[in-house]
Amino acid sequence: MILLYNFLVMEMLDSSFAALADPTRRAILARLALGEATVLELAKPFQMSQPAVSRHLKVLETAGLIEQRVDGTRRPRRLAKPALDNIDQFLNMLRQALAANYDRLDQVLAEMNTPQGDSK
């Protein structure tokens, strides 16, 4: 049996926790909650370099918490729309979550095959 949707929730909890563990990233989210902003606009109040801000934004994007909008040459960031609304994003997350579990199952099966293994 596979109880897979749970793993999606776990993956999301995990990436959300990691993304939110950093005070700067929490503050960036708080800023974006007030409205969209570019990297430049975010860098100024945080007194950080643009590459440093970009690294934080990347973590938040990977966690599905923020997204980019294309506006001419500008790329303002904003809080993300729910990722799982989109079926393709849902399936991609599902694929990653399942693959990790099956890699672990490979190890369990290998242990079952050895005399010292857990077979009953």
Next chain:
Amino acid sequence: MNNMTQNKMTLKTEGERFVVVTRRFAASPEAVYRAHSEPELLKKWMLGPPGWTMPVCIADPRPGGKIRMEWSDGNGHGFYLTGENLEMEPYKRLVHVERMHLPDPTPDNHVETLFEPDGSGTLMIMRMTLPNAEVRKSMLATGMETGMEASYNNLDSLLATNL
């Protein structure tokens, strides 16, 4: 040694209602079937991201047998799932139904898992119900809300000092 290309997982939609996953394992159908049905084995691999554990795993191995699994991240966060085994053909086929509690139960997910001999290994084929947009939204809401809650305590002071 596993052949990584040969053992690569596939995941496809079937119509609008189903997802089909295939994966090859370098072990007998008996071993793969047991790893999918015995609680002590399930607890070893069905765990999600690093750090999560499954403190409770009940899976009564007979038709009508109850399933209950509880996961924990070790920091006070977790959730659980309940279900029932429907059909169990040893080493060949499992059918069960499951629902997540977020905490409201999601609609039942009907899952059929086949274990086919494939050379010296096993080809697993799993077909499950695709959750609809409403269920996906409630999953997202659970993940986001729980993650956000952990940080809300700090937000006010950060807003005051950093912005």
